[in-house]
Amino acid sequence: MRHRIAVVGGGPAGLTFARVLQRHGHPVAVLERDPAPDARPPGGTLDLQEGLGQLALDKAGLLAEFQALSRPEGQAMRILDTDGTVLRDWHPRPDERANPEIDRGQLRDLLLGPLDDVRWGRSVTRVVPGTRDGVLVHFADGRQEAFDLVIGADGAWSRVRPAVSPVTPHYTGVTSVETSLDEVDTRHPALARLIGDGSVAVYGVNRSLVAQRNSGGHVKVYAKFRAPLGWHAKLDLDLNRNLDLADVEAVRSGLLALFDGWAAPVLDLLRHGAAFVHRPFYSLPVSHTWTHVPGVTLLGDAAHLMPPLGAGANLAMLDGAELAESIATESIASGSGDPDEAVRAFEERMWARAGRWAQITTAGLERLVSPDPAEAIAQFDHVQLS
Numbered sequence: 001m002r003h004r005i006a007v008v009g010g011g012p013a014g015l016t017f018a019r020v021l022q023r024h025g026h027p028v029a030v031l032e033r034d035p036a037p038d039a040r041p042p043g044g045t046l047d048l049q050e051g052l053g054q055l056a057l058d059k060a061g062l063l064a065e066f067q068a069l070s071r072p073e074g075q076a077m078r079i080l081d082t083d084g085t086v087l088r089d090w091h092p093r094p095d096e097r098a099n100p101e102i103d104r105g106q107l108r109d110l111l112l113g114p115l116d117d118v119r120w121g122r123s124v125t126r127v128v129p130g131t132r133d134g135v136l137v138h139f140a141d142g143r144q145e146a147f148d149l150v151i152g153a154d155g156a157w158s159r160v161r162p163a164v165s166p167v168t169p170h171y172t173g174v175t176s177v178e179t180s181l182d183e184v185d186t187r188h189p190a191l192a193r194l195i196g197d198g199s200v201a202v203y204g205v206n207r208s209l210v211a212q213r214n215s216g217g218h219v220k221v222y223a224k225f226r227a228p229l230g231w232h233a234k235l236d237l238d239l240n241r242n243l244d245l246a247d248v249e250a251v252r253s254g255l256l257a258l259f260d261g262w263a264a265p266v267l268d269l270l271r272h273g274a275a276f277v278h279r280p281f282y283s284l285p286v287s288h289t290w291t292h293v294p295g296v297t298l299l300g301d302a303a304h305l306m307p308p309l310g311a312g313a314n315l316a317m318l319d320g321a322e323l324a325e326s327i328a329t330e331s332i333a334s335g336s337g338d339p340d341e342a343v344r345a346f347e348e349r350m351w352a353r354a355g356r357w358a359q360i361t362t363a364g365l366e367r368l369v370s371p372d373p374a375e376a377i378a379q380f381d382h383v384q385l386s
């Protein structure tokens with residue numbers, strides 16, 4: 001008997017789950033809120049680690065295609081002091097494949113590939129388990145559809161999560177304002193040299209600036225700082241009014257004031273930024289678990305949102321690949337007929353792994369945006385040596 005399986009969310013977790021399940025011959029519906037794959041900018045580059053994201057791609061049969069697309073040279077990392085002095089300048093070996101970078105849009109297209117049943121523009125509002133028809137999925141347009149198993153891979157503000165857990169994300173105390181530069185090699189050659197093939201990071205007191213090269217000469221710049229959630233109501237003190245986050249020039253001058261005194265080439269990253277996106281960092285509790293609910297589970301950020309220190313997409317993808325493999329091989333293929341046993345066992349494994357990474361990334365964020373910038377350098381050295 002075929003089970004009706006749906007995954008809510010077409011991000012790294014949901015698409016990897018669907019690709020691996022389909023590879024094992026089982027149909028799955030991907031319910032995605034965005035009206036089309038390119039409906040919004042896909043975001044910056046991701047580094048996919050050997051034992052995590054790359055392992056998931058291997059399970060999806062996509063490792064060779066990933067290796068052809070990814071940028072091993074993007075692992076390069078330079079750290080500057082706020083006066084522009086180079087403190088660290090790390091380059092990967094030519095054969096280094098531990099954490100190559102890939103653009104999110106490229107990863108999405110790779111995972112989408114030949115998926116049979118991706119339903120765009122399907123915004124889920126809530127999920128009700130235990131009805132006579134199975135798990136009932138409610139959509140924003142008023143429609144409903146029943147499934148036997150619903151996987152919530154719908155990110156930080158998951159609409160599936162309330163079906164299993166009352167917990168919601170909390171603010172970490174660190175905010176990021178993101179901007180970007182295009183055609184950096186031709187339009188900003190000095191900045192292109194500063195950034196190199198990978199990233200450049202500058203750490204100050206309770207703030208940092210990080211610029212990261214994506215493919216095609218595109219660069220994402222992240223200004224991160226410790227601040228209360230309503231920081232923009234206070235930043236623009238000189239003008240004695242609130243900072244309007246939609247006003248590009250007001251945000252630029254607010255950030256230049258926040259990073260005042262830093263080396264001119266570093267501040268040029270903000271001076272030339274095109275637009276600014278405000279992104280406060282939220283996370284779920286380090287050990288977020290729940291009492292198992294038959295027919296519903298969570299993956300990726302929906303289950304274990306944590307500070308963005310290079311683990312979230314990796315874990316999301318491995319969650320998706322492992323759950324799909326468990327469902328396909330342990331229950332359906334063996335003829336037991338009940339995917340729920342596989343889900344229950346998977347949840348225990350996911351919680352243990354995510355808990356370890358949540359501890360690492362929470363402690364890492366404390367050090368990277370810290371009152372003592374030496375902590376950030378120590379964190380970099382620790383990661384490079386481990």
Ligand SMILES: Cc1cc2nc3c(=O)[nH]c(=O)nc-3n(C[C@H](O)[C@H](O)[C@H](O)COP(=O)(O)OP(=O)(O)OC[C@H]3O[C@@H](n4cnc5c(N)ncnc54)[C@H](O)[C@@H]3O)c2cc1C
Binds near residue numbers: 033034045314
């Ligand atoms: C600045 C930054 C840099 C990062 N860098 C890295 C990195 O280098 N490496 C790394 O491993 N991680 C990184 N991360 C973390 C990573 O982006 C996330 O952990 C990852 O995207 C989680 O994947 P996901 O599929 O669980 O959720 P998401 O990527 O959030 O995908 C969720 C999907 O669900 C859809 N959706 C949401 N709500 C609904 C709904 N109600 N109905 C239907 N669909 C819905 C969304 O449109 C989206 O497509 C970074 C994060 C940030 C903010």
